[in-house]
Amino acid sequence: MNLELNFVLPHWLYWSVLLFLPPIMMLMVWRSRRRGARPTQSAEIFAHGEEALAGTPSNPVLRAVEGLSTFTGTFVGYWSLVAVVVYTYEVIARYAFNSPTNWAHESMFLMFGMQYLIAGAYCLRVDGHVRVDVLYSRFGPAVTAALDILTSVIFYLFLLVLTLTAWTFFAQSLSQEQFFFATGWSNEVSFTEWRIQYYPVKGAMVLGGVLLLLQGTVRLVKDIQAFRVAIRRHTGARWPLWGMVGAAVILGLVILLEMVNVIVFGDSPEHLLFTLEGSLEDIGIGTLTLVMTGALLVVLLAGLPLAFVTGGLGVLFIYLVGNHYMLNIIPSRIFPLMTDYQLSAIPLFIFMAAMLEKAGLIEDLFDVVYHWIGALRGGLAVATILASTLLAAMVGVIGAAVVTMGIIALPAMLKRGYDPKIALGAIMAGGTLGILIPPSILAIIYAVVAGQSVGELYLGALLPGLLLSGLYMGYVALRAGFNPKLGPAMPREERVDLPQRLRMLRNMLAPISLVVLVLGAIFTGMATPVEAAGIGTFGALVVAALHGRLTWVNVHDACMMTLKATAMVLWIIFGATVFVGFYILQGGQQFVQELIVGTGLGPYGILILIMLVLVLLGMFLDWVGILLLAVPIFVPLIAGLAFEGVFGLPGVPPEKVALWFGVLYLVNMQMSFLSPPFGYALFYLRGVAPPHISMGTTYKSSLPFLGLQTLGLILCILFPGIILWLPGLAYG
Structure with missing residues (x-):
């Protein structure tokens, strides 16, 4: 039939x-x-x-x-x-x-x-x-x-x-x-x-x-x-x-x-x-x-x-x-x-994030994770990072988790005697994981500008994102383990038994299933990222309805949140394509490439130089501006170099260099959000922190996590398989 x-x-x-x-x-x-x-x-x-x-x-x-x-x-x-x-x-x-x-x-x-x-x-x-x-x-x-x-x-x-x-x-x-x-x-x-x-x-x-x-x-x-x-x-x-x-x-x-x-x-x-x-x-x-x-x-x-x-x-x-x-x-x-098809995923993923937020799932997510691991030393900070990791897989909106967790988790940690630097650092580092973990909006724009596959980039960024999340949680757990005053365990009167914790998990079945559906559709090739975003948004409406939050006013608010965020990003792209396009037309791309090659550095030296330039730009510019100004110039240069490995370690196949560099760029952009003096996450969190938390304290709290991000970046450079393994399994 x-x-x-x-x-x-x-x-x-x-x-x-x-x-x-x-x-x-x-x-x-x-x-x-x-x-x-x-x-x-x-x-x-x-x-x-x-x-x-x-x-x-x-x-x-x-x-x-x-x-x-x-x-x-x-x-x-x-x-x-x-x-x-x-x-x-x-x-x-x-x-x-x-x-x-x-x-x-x-x-x-x-x-x-x-x-x-x-x-x-x-x-x-x-x-x-x-x-x-x-x-x-x-x-x-x-x-x-x-x-x-x-x-x-x-x-x-x-x-x-x-x-x-x-x-x-x-x-x-x-x-x-x-x-x-x-x-x-x-x-x-x-x-x-x-x-x-x-x-x-x-x-x-x-x-x-x-x-x-x-x-x-x-x-x-x-x-x-x-x-x-x-x-x-x-x-x-x-x-x-x-x-x-x-x-x-x-x-x-x-x-x-x-x-x-x-x-x-x-x-x-x-x-x-x-x-x-x-x-x-x-x-x-x-x-x-x-x-x-x-x-x-x-x-x-x-x-x-x-x-x-x-x-x-x-x-x-x-x-x-x-x-x-x-x-x-x-x-x-x-x-x-x-008329770019892939850019359609941006408003859809933002709309999905807005509807999930309207459904009250972010607070539920943090509450569930906190009651499962809060009894450990530093458990509340670890729960914050873990919840931010899961949240990144739901929303993909850079900065959303920083502000949201700052509102929910920061008062809870300070109330329980957490060291402010541990609390602030955990929120900022975990909140910016949305840059890496799919469905990252930044990855979509990078793929469009650099001519990469969004699906490959998502797969390549997943393990580095989880690696950084694990480094953050390990650091907090070790610090609190050696010095319990930095992160006290949850008071016994707040702990719940296993049956109650299992019942709490029911609240997370729908959103977790939605994340698995969206990312599974992308990773298995069953749907394009845009189609998966559309299905995910439909699922977010269903989840909001299950939580009794699917109202006309909430849908209106979600639409307007989406419109504001999308218009901001796309108008930056419109302006930058004129500026950068003219500069490249005048020979600017070749000039910068010749300038960098003229330093006499080898491929890895050039890569490190580019990473340093991106970090410096991240101290002053936002992520969209950096991407549109730097990526069209740096990607062709990097793609033409041979990375054969250092210290006897495996190199990068020539056809995978652009993908490898793309994920390194995403890791670098996460660093830019925490880089003093003008990293955006510093100011996102400062806007919702209590008045007694100074800007100096916020700066100091970011430094250990910046060190962990640097370590993650170095590991991804030395061991490119961290990036290339999953795309290799899926795409050959």
Whole structure:
């Protein structure tokens, strides 16, 4: 009997679902709130931030713009639910009915591509775009407002050029001419048998740019208002502050003039007054490297979000070194990311994490582990690391476990007399294991940038992640074993008998089964990481329902958490692909590679040098920025070297070097989160620690675990089988 399914999603139904599902969801959430429903309290790292930001404008036009950003973000945020249904259908159709489809994958990565672009304004509205606040947060209100006004020039430069070039990109998919109302309608469609229209997807790039420009204008008005208030109270010299504001005005006028030159006189050698186009045409690659690096550091330290720093500087250098025609490569660089299948796993895994958190499983997980091993010396800290390891396999969201365990486990350890440095270090080290242990979001992005298999990278990172987890737990157990005052055992009155501990395990059957299902589907090759993420998200909804937490409000919150985190990551990728792509196009990749090879170091010496560079970058930049700036340059260099082993130990097969380096990179990034002075985990935990825990104590607590991470990295270099054994078993 033939049980094959032959359903193909009609185009009209696809667009109808995307248009009409969000209003229905909005209505259900509104009704649920009217009846008094409240969301489950979330850890800070998951907060979706719909609250009004400081300085909400009283002007009705500006309030309308903020409302538009919130509405459009909420609208596309609900699209994540569509992916859960479609990917669940795809897996069932493939394995139950032998009916695999192409339209399921194509419909979803195109949907997510549109979501990424449109959600940028919402992310800016809720202050979700990350910035390097090494110096920025230490300035007074007048200085920060002046810096925000000055750096807004870079923001506008990127978004104006993106919107204008994306308009041409969009219009050409509608028509062979430059405008959608011209003759010669082409109706560009995909190259698959589904043949879906491309112009709505490309149009999302224009819409996303317009929405960001509008929301950015609201933020600029707020910055101007804040500056006017702060400058009156400023007690220091005022002329540098007015100088920054004046520089912003001058730079803004220069940009307007250059736009007039391009639009009005672009095809003529005569210009209105002067032009900066091509003024750095003859600059050498060495000088260009210094100038681009210096500009990047200066604007980053000035506090502009990373996505707009790299995008804006990329536009600037394209125009100064090349010409305005080269700016049209910007949408061409971004569109492949909008249509990248593997990136679809990011919002799905984040959504899965958010739903599991809403189901209250994180607290249950810690409670179960604590009662099983808390009777040991240092047992609470060991339980924290073990719970973080399991949590990493559930969420894959970097930083989520640090904040969550900081809220749950830190008070419990301090209350029971644990040494603060042991308690803090255990939380930070265990909480960052999500970088390595699947389903790591960082591993997905690395695989996309480096052209690696996500499944192989997941398998390769699993044993190093478990190795580090074991090192952390062993260190804590040894320290507490020799000195019980550092980590006292659980008081006898809190201990429970074996039958009660076994009953507690029932609460963990559903989430553990879900993790086994998701990772098992990936590791056995039964499903791609994206399909597994879709199944996992469906399972998370089921788990939330079993725990009585599947409410309209909780689903809404999970969608918005997902949207904020995904938009932040993807907009950084969009900006960096412009900046790094231009640098590589100018020969930057070859220049850096020749510079490193010119040191005369052997393959392992070059590897160590790269690891040190990554550690240094990790002290200042976030993980997405490091990945996008460094990986495209370092991976081709490493892949061309021969690692034949040291001290008589086995080497790395040439075809496995890229995979081996990828996992080493992930281990290195875990180190960056704990590296003083600006490791992100240090500040995640400091934000939820009691006031009497100083930043100095937090720094000191990270050092032993940094040493263990260094040991883990060395072991993975000396014994590459730690990384390559599992992928070899699965893939040969």
